[in-house]
Amino acid sequence: MITTLMVRLHAVLLLLLFAAAEQAEKQQQQQQQPPITLPGCPDRCGDTPIPFPFGTKPGCFRDGFEITCNDTFHPHRAFLALAGGASQHIAEIHYEVGWNYPVKRVDHENTGIELMEISVANGSVRAYGLVSSLCNVANLSDYVAKCQDIALGERSPFLLSVARNILVGVGWRVEPRIMSYLWSAHHNTTYEFSLACLSNLVGMPSLLQLATNGSCTSRGCCQAALPEAAPLTDFGIWFNFYNNTMWLTNPCSYAMLVETGWYNFSTPDMYGFEVLPRRYPRGVPFILDFSIRDKDGGGACPAEGQPPPPGYACVSGNSYCANTTGAAGASHGYVCRCLDHYDGNPYIANGCQDIDECNFRDKYPCSTDGICKNKLGGYDCPCKPGMKGDGIKGTCTDKFPLVAKVIVGGISGIFVMAALLFLILIHKEKQKTIEFYKKNGGLTLEKAKIIKLFKKEDLDPILKSRNFIGKGGFGEVYKGLLCNEEVAVKKPISGSILENEQFANEVIIQSQVIHKNIVRLIGCCLEVDIPMLVYEFLCNGSLEQILHGNNKVPLTLCRRLSIAAESADGLAYIHSKTNTKILHGDIKPANILLDGNFVPKISDFGISRLIARDKQHTGSVIGDMSYVDPVYLQTGLLTEKSDVYSFGVVILELISRKKSKHSDGSSLVNNFLEAHKNGKKGTELFDKEIAAAGDMEILDSLVVIAVECLNLDVDKRPSMIEVAERLIILSRSRKL
Ligand SMILES: *[C@@H]1O[C@H](CO)[C@@H](O)[C@H](O)[C@H]1NC(C)=O
Ligand SMILES: *[C@@H]1O[C@H](CO)[C@@H](O)[C@H](O)[C@H]1NC(C)=O
Ligand SMILES: *[C@@H]1O[C@H](CO)[C@@H](O)[C@H](O)[C@H]1NC(C)=O
Ligand SMILES: *[C@@H]1O[C@H](CO)[C@@H](O)[C@H](O)[C@H]1NC(C)=O
Ligand SMILES: *[C@@H]1O[C@H](CO)[C@@H](O)[C@H](O)[C@H]1NC(C)=O
Ligand SMILES: *[C@@H]1O[C@H](CO)[C@@H](O)[C@H](O)[C@H]1NC(C)=O
Ligand SMILES: *[C@@H]1O[C@H](CO)[C@@H](O)[C@H](O)[C@H]1NC(C)=O
Ligand SMILES: *[C@@H]1O[C@H](CO)[C@@H](O)[C@H](O)[C@H]1NC(C)=O
Numbered sequence: 001m002i003t004t005l006m007v008r009l010h011a012v013l014l015l016l017l018f019a020a021a022e023q024a025e026k027q028q029q030q031q032q033q034p035p036i037t038l039p040g041c042p043d044r045c046g047d048t049p050i051p052f053p054f055g056t057k058p059g060c061f062r063d064g065f066e067i068t069c070n071d072t073f074h075p076h077r078a079f080l081a082l083a084g085g086a087s088q089h090i091a092e093i094h095y096e097v098g099w100n101y102p103v104k105r106v107d108h109e110n111t112g113i114e115l116m117e118i119s120v121a122n123g124s125v126r127a128y129g130l131v132s133s134l135c136n137v138a139n140l141s142d143y144v145a146k147c148q149d150i151a152l153g154e155r156s157p158f159l160l161s162v163a164r165n166i167l168v169g170v171g172w173r174v175e176p177r178i179m180s181y182l183w184s185a186h187h188n189t190t191y192e193f194s195l196a197c198l199s200n201l202v203g204m205p206s207l208l209q210l211a212t213n214g215s216c217t218s219r220g221c222c223q224a225a226l227p228e229a230a231p232l233t234d235f236g237i238w239f240n241f242y243n244n245t246m247w248l249t250n251p252c253s254y255a256m257l258v259e260t261g262w263y264n265f266s267t268p269d270m271y272g273f274e275v276l277p278r279r280y281p282r283g284v285p286f287i288l289d290f291s292i293r294d295k296d297g298g299g300a301c302p303a304e305g306q307p308p309p310p311g312y313a314c315v316s317g318n319s320y321c322a323n324t325t326g327a328a329g330a331s332h333g334y335v336c337r338c339l340d341h342y343d344g345n346p347y348i349a350n351g352c353q354d355i356d357e358c359n360f361r362d363k364y365p366c367s368t369d370g371i372c373k374n375k376l377g378g379y380d381c382p383c384k385p386g387m388k389g390d391g392i393k394g395t396c397t398d399k400f401p402l403v404a405k406v407i408v409g410g411i412s413g414i415f416v417m418a419a420l421l422f423l424i425l426i427h428k429e430k431q432k433t434i435e436f437y438k439k440n441g442g443l444t445l446e447k448a449k450i451i452k453l454f455k456k457e458d459l460d461p462i463l464k465s466r467n468f469i470g471k472g473g474f475g476e477v478y479k480g481l482l483c484n485e486e487v488a489v490k491k492p493i494s495g496s497i498l499e500n501e502q503f504a505n506e507v508i509i510q511s512q513v514i515h516k517n518i519v520r521l522i523g524c525c526l527e528v529d530i531p532m533l534v535y536e537f538l539c540n541g542s543l544e545q546i547l548h549g550n551n552k553v554p555l556t557l558c559r560r561l562s563i564a565a566e567s568a569d570g571l572a573y574i575h576s577k578t579n580t581k582i583l584h585g586d587i588k589p590a591n592i593l594l595d596g597n598f599v600p601k602i603s604d605f606g607i608s609r610l611i612a613r614d615k616q617h618t619g620s621v622i623g624d625m626s627y628v629d630p631v632y633l634q635t636g637l638l639t640e641k642s643d644v645y646s647f648g649v650v651i652l653e654l655i656s657r658k659k660s661k662h663s664d665g666s667s668l669v670n671n672f673l674e675a676h677k678n679g680k681k682g683t684e685l686f687d688k689e690i691a692a693a694g695d696m697e698i699l700d701s702l703v704v705i706a707v708e709c710l711n712l713d714v715d716k717r718p719s720m721i722e723v724a725e726r727l728i729i730l731s732r733s734r735k736l
Helices: 002-032 275-279 402-439 442-448 500-512 543-548 557-577 607-614 630-635 640-656 668-677 693-709 720-735
Strands: 067-070 077-080 087-096 102-107 114-119 124-129 132-136 142-151 158-160 165-170 173-183 189-196 221-225 234-240 252-259 284-290 319-325 331-338 342-344 352-354 373-375 378-380 468-471 475-482 485-492 521-525 532-536 592-594 600-602
Touching (some): 077 114, 124 252, 132 234, 142 252, 165 173, 234 252, 252 275, 402 442, 500 521, 543 592, 557 600, 557 640, 557 693, 630 640, 640 668, 640 693
Antiparallel strands (some): 124 284, 132 142, 132 252, 165 221, 165 252, 173 189, 173 234, 342 352, 592 600
């Protein structure tokens, strides 16, 4: 209930708003209308706009165009000024029965010529003209004619419009006439009955058959067009008097000079006393044309190329001048008009304004298939895009025939379907991405907020074959730039099964391992089936490459010692210093990386162990078996001592620069152990590059440490911390 009310209230408010907006718009439009008068002049009288050359105040009108605004009426009424000589009155003429000539004439008071409307565009005014009547007033004995009499004056700018007025007679039997005065050079007047029409129903069998509503064809109503020759500045109505038998029932006949098409005959108008004058006391509309004339009654447009005469009236831009004619085509003066596509008052400066034709589509056609654009002095109506033709002529048609449309439509349909399919695929891909992310423990890692979680798109540009730098048991390694940092992206080979939450935990643990000798894990990408890991990039590659690569880098004993000591330190750190003990499980030179200063960093721990466990059967792990603790192979129990064993092998590789597994099948470990068992120190196994006589003691100590690491009795192996400490001491002693 309340809601309905609210909605209604809302609607009403909206309506009010719209109405207000409309009102404002209307007002604005009115304000925008250009002036029609000289500056400072009143532009209306009552409801009637008064455009220049008309005006009501001195200085506001051109000679002959003065308007008297009679303020005794409300609203005020506009009259042609009497000073201009314009007058209108009724001449009352009495007849007596048996006399068909007037016995008395009474001229009524001047009523003036009241204006309904002024049109500068038409060069005309619409004025009120009095209706004339002829009535029987005393039982067939007395008749009174009340006749309109108009005088405009010889030099008046006004002429009765020949084209737009007609003479109309209404009555049982009536023959009205227009009587016009002829002006002579001597200013004496003669007159000439110039025009009449006749309505006659006398002797007709049935009125109802013959007088028809709306029809003015000499049966109850007659009309006549004005002859062109008529000099119609001063004229009056006159009745030819006919006796008839119908005066008692139809006491009056009427005559009027009226705007063509205005009067609609109706049979009751024939009956009653003074019906029409009483119905139209102010008068009926008739049209007066006006022209601009000189004081002496002359005036014409300047000939082409001639300068305009003084007092030339067509002062607006975009206006032109047109000669006007009076009786029998005689020159009468001129009028000013706005050019086509301009509207306004040509008689004032800037009076003619461009018409926005697009607001008047019925007058200025523009097809609904066209785009209407106004321009100065015209408008354009090009057809809408995809159409050809002329919007003004309404000939816009489609540029493409139906067949082409069907084809284009079909093709675009296919495109749309393809696009849809593509979107669906993308959506599925996205869904998959999210699934992977969850599966790989993304939510756990997110909560841990330790390492960066990269998007698939971040890493995609790096995973290109040109960035490929190596392949290990774990997967492929690519080098790239992420956030201006050189990184190594490890992309596991598919098929390795990492348990999701476990993976996440491992990543968390590893990211907490921050040590100068451990490769830093920057982040990972979980949005793929097998998560990818992003590590810091180390430019010198792995110890494997340094020791056994194609271009053998010279390595001093000192450098080898620090590599051994520092990698042992890193390993010791993960064995002991972190809250969760981490075992590497795959210590080998390939997993010891070196930075620009040959500082070693252990990589691939933890996670590689996870993978290794799953991939024990694969060749890549078996190939590195020479580093794997034989005790672990027996028991299946990975301990930190397994890492110690592997590190022992690495030490041996460092001092011999030989691969742990020779191509001939002999094992480096076995060779050293054998030599050691036999009390020889394996001197012949040392790399010649470092086997300087003065360094033998250090090399021997290294072998001792390595052999201890390789002890098959796990308990007799030193811990990584111990190994690291001893190596550090050795390293320092060499430097000193
Ligand atoms: C205005 O009209 C009234 C009534 O017809 C008339 O008496 C009066 O003289 C007129 N005033 C002017 C200024 O013409
Ligand atoms: C008009 O006709 C009536 C009746 O026929 C007649 O009495 C009357 O005298 C006539 N009047 C004139 C002026 O002829
Ligand atoms: C001007 O001319 C148009 C078209 O002939 C007509 O409809 C309109 O009434 C005229 N206005 C006047 C004031 O004469
Ligand atoms: C006219 O004549 C009729 C009868 O002939 C009569 O009744 C009537 O009073 C007369 N009217 C006048 C105004 O003389
Ligand atoms: C007008 O008056 C003049 C002299 O006063 C006379 O010669 C002329 O014939 C008159 N014209 C007419 C049409 O009566
Ligand atoms: C003409 O119309 C009027 C009403 O306007 C009506 O009284 C009269 O009977 C009509 N005349 C004819 C001949 O139909
Ligand atoms: C004139 O009046 C008659 C009835 O009185 C009507 O049927 C007709 O449409 C009218 N014509 C015009 C042009 O107003
Ligand atoms: C108007 O009339 C004058 C004088 O007869 C003539 O010089 C001029 O060319 C006419 N102008 C136009 C536009 O007809």
